[in-house]
Amino acid sequence: MFQQYTKEFAYNLKLSYPVILGMLGHTFVAFADNIMVGQLGTAELAAVSLGNSFVFIAMSLGIGFSTAITPLVAEADGAGDQAAGKNALKHGLVLCTLLGLSLFGVILLCKPLLYHMEQPPEVVELAIPYLELVAFSLVPLVMFQAFKQFSDGLSQTKYPMIATILANMVNISLNYLLIFGSFGFPKLGIVGAAIGTLASRVVMVAFIWFLLKQKKKFKVYVTHFNFKKIERKVMKKIINLGFPSALQMFFEVAIFTAAIWLSGVLGKNAQAANQIALNLSSMTFMVGMGLSVAAMVRVGNQKGLQNFRDLKRIAESIFFLTFLLEIVFAALFLMGRHWFPTIYLDVDDLMNQADNTEVIVIAAKLLLVAAFFQISDGLQVVVLGALRGLQDVRIPTLITFVAYWLIGFPISYYLGLFTDFGSTGIWIGLLSGLTASAVMLYIRFNYLTKKLISQ
Template identity: 35%
Template sequence: MLTNFRTELSDTIRLSIPIIIAQLGVVLMGVTDNLFVGRLLGAVPLGAAGLANSLSFLMSSIGVGGLSVVAALVSKAYNQSDVAGINRLFRAGLRVALLLSVVLGGLSALLAFNFELFGQTPEVTRLTRDFMLILSASLLPLMVFVAARQLCDGLRYPRVAMAITLSALLINALFNYVLIKGVGPFPTLGLMGSALATLLSRTFMAGVMLLYIYRAERFKEYLTTAYRSLPTSEYVWEILRLGIPGGLTFFFEVATFALAVVIVGWLGEDRLAAHQIAINMASVTYMMATGISSAAAIRVSAAVGRGSREGVWRAGVAAFMLSVSFMGVMALLFLTANDWLVTLYIRDNPAVMQIAASLVIIAGFFQLSDGVQVVALGSLRGLSDVNVPTLITLFSYWVVALPLSYVLAFPGKLDAVGVWIGLLTGLSIAAILLTWRFFNQIKRVNLTLTNTTDVMTH
C-alpha cells in the first residue's frame, strides 16, 4: 500500500512540511503568549490571555478559513496555464482580506466591549477585554498576510510563508518578554505587553510577505502591469462564494472550542487555566494537521485542473494516510507524557496541573478524529465542495458537541472532563461524515473545466 502511494506521499510531505511549520508558527504565537503570561504573571492572567486568544482566533477563523480557498484556485489556474487568472486571484484575495479585516476586527472589538455577557469573574473580564482590543487591531495585518501567502502556497512555494512566520515567532517571543517585564527602555506593560507583541509580529509578517512577493523574480510574470487593468470583481465574488462557507466551516469548529472555554470558565478559574493548557497543546497538533489539509486542497485542485479523477483520489488518500500517521504519534505523546507536558506551562499550582493532565489524556484520544476531519475538509475544498461540509460541521459541533459538553459537565457532574468528552464526540462524528462526503464526491466532480474563467461561470 505504501509502495503504491510513495510518489503521492512524498509530494504531499514536501508540500505539507513548510505549510505545517507556517501554520504552526501562527498558532504558536498564541501559545507563546500563554507560556510567557503563565510563567511571568500567574494563573488568572493566563486564563484571561488564553480566553482572549481563543475568542480572537474564533473571529479570525472565518477569514483564515475563507481565504485558504485562494491557494486551491491558484493551483487550479496554474495547472490550466491561466497566468492572468492567477494575477486576478491574488489581487482579489487582498481585497477580500481588507474587507474581512474590517468586518471581523469590528466584531472582535464589539465582543470585547460586551465581554461581561460571558459570565466570567470580574478580574478575568477586565483583563480579557483589554487584551482582545489589541488583538482586534492585529486582524488587519493577519488577514493581509494570509491572503498574500495564498499565491505562494498555490504556486508551490510554501517555504516563503514558513520563513516569515518563524521569524515573526521569534519577534513575538522577544517582545513578550521585553514588554511584559519592562526590559531596558521599554515600560513594564504586564499582560498588555503580550498582546502588543502579537500585534507587532503580525505587522512584520504582512509587510515582509508583500515586500517579498513584489520583489522576487519568481512572481514577476504573475504581477506584470499588463494585468493591472483586468477587473477583479468576479474573482472577489467567487472567493466570497467559496470562501465564506469554507470560513464558516472553520468557524464552527473553532467556535465550539472557544465556547467550550466559556463553559469551563463557569466551573472556576483553576479549571479555566487547566483547560487553556490542554487546548493549547491540542491547537498545536491541529494546526499542524491543517498544513496537511492545505496540501491536500492544493494537490486535489491541481488534479482537478489536469482533469485526472484518479489523481484526485490518490491525492486525497495520501493526505489521509499522512494525517493519521502524524496524529497517531501525537496521540501517543499526549497519553504517555501528559504530566510533563503540563509542566511546560505551569509549575507552582498543583490543582491546575492535576486537572490539566487529565484533560491532556482526553485530547490524546481525539487526535485521530481531529486529523481525519480537517484533511477531509481540505480535500473537499480542493473539489470546491463547501456548502454540505459547512452543514456537517454545524451539526457535529453545535448540535452534538456543545450541548453534550454542557450536559456532561453540569447535570452529569463530570466537570471539565465532561466538556472534553463532548468535544471528542463531535469531532468523531465530523470525521466520519466528512470522509464519506469526500469519497462520494470524487466520482461526481466535474473535470471538464479548461480555465479559471470557466470556473467563475460554472
C-alpha cells in the same frame, strides 16, 4: 496495495512541511504568550484565554475565507493561466483587507459581552485591554493570509513559513521586554504580550510582500495591481468559495471557544487548564492543517488536469499519512500528560501552589481525552482540504455544523455543567463532534470521487 499510497508520502511532506512550520508559527506565538503570561499567575493566563477566544472566532472567519484563493490559484497554475492567478490574488487581497477591518470593528462592539458571560471578574478586567490590541492585529493577519494562500496555490509553501518564523522572533523578543519590563522597558504584563502580537503581525505581512516581490516568478503576480478594476464575477467566485469555507472553520473554532467559556463558568483554574490543553492540541492540529493544504493543492491540480483516478489515490495517500502521524501525537499526549502542563506554570511559586496544582491535575485529564481526538481532528481537516480542492464547500459546511453544534456542543454542555465530569465532560463533547465530522466528511469525499471517476 499500500505502496500506491506510501510512494506519495515524500512529495506530500515536502509540500506540507513549510505550511506546517508556518502554521506552527502562528500557534507558537500563542504558546510563547501563554508560557510567559503563565509566570504572572493563573488569572492572567485565564485572561489571555478569554481575550483570545473572541479573536480566534474572528480569525477563523478570516483564515477560512482566505482559503478560497488557494484552489483558484492551484487550478489556474495547473491550466497555465497566469492572468487568472493574479486576478484571484488581487480580488482576494481586497476582500481580506475589508474583512480584517470588519472583524476588528465587530470585536470592539462585542466587548461589553465579557461582563455578561459569568466569567471570573478579575479575569475580565485583565482581558479587556489585551483584547483591544490583539483584535487590531487581525487586519495585518488576514492580509498576510491572502498572500499565504496565493503562495500555497503555486505550491511555493516556504515563503509564508519564512515570514512566520521572523514574526515569531519579533513576538518573543517584544514579549520578553514588555511583559516583564526587561532591560529598562516598561513592565506591561499581558498588555505587553498584546503589543508583541500586533507588532509581529505587521512585520509578517510587510515581509512576505517584500519577499514575493524580490522573486522573479512572483513579481508579475504581486506588483502593478489595478485596484480600480474590480470584477464582480471574480469577487462572486471568491465569496462563493470563501464564505462556506469561513463558516466551516468558524463552526469548529466556535465549539472550542464555547469550551473556553464553559470552563470559565467552572472557575479560573478550570479555564487555565483548558487553555493549556487547547494550546498543546492546537500545535499538533497544525500538522493536520499543513497536510490539508497539501490535499487542497494536489486535488486542485488534478482537477485542473481532469485526472480523477489519481486525484482519489493522492488524496487517500494524504489521509493515510495523517492517520499515521496523529497516532504518534496521541501516544505523546498519553505519555506526557502529567508533565506538559508544568511547562506553563511556575511550579516553585509557593503563594499560588494550590491553584497551580489544581490546574495541572485538570489539564492532565483533558490531555487524556485530547490524545484520542488527535486522530479525528487531523483526519477531518485533511478530508475538508481535499473537498475544498474539489471546490465542494456547501455540503461540507452543513456537515461541520451538524457535527459540532448538533452533536458535539450539547454533549459538552451537559457533561461539563450538569455532571461530575466537569472539564473532562466538555472535552468528551469536543471528541464526539470531531469524530462525527471526520466520518461524514470522508463519506462525502468518497461519494464525489467515485462519481467523477465513473463519468
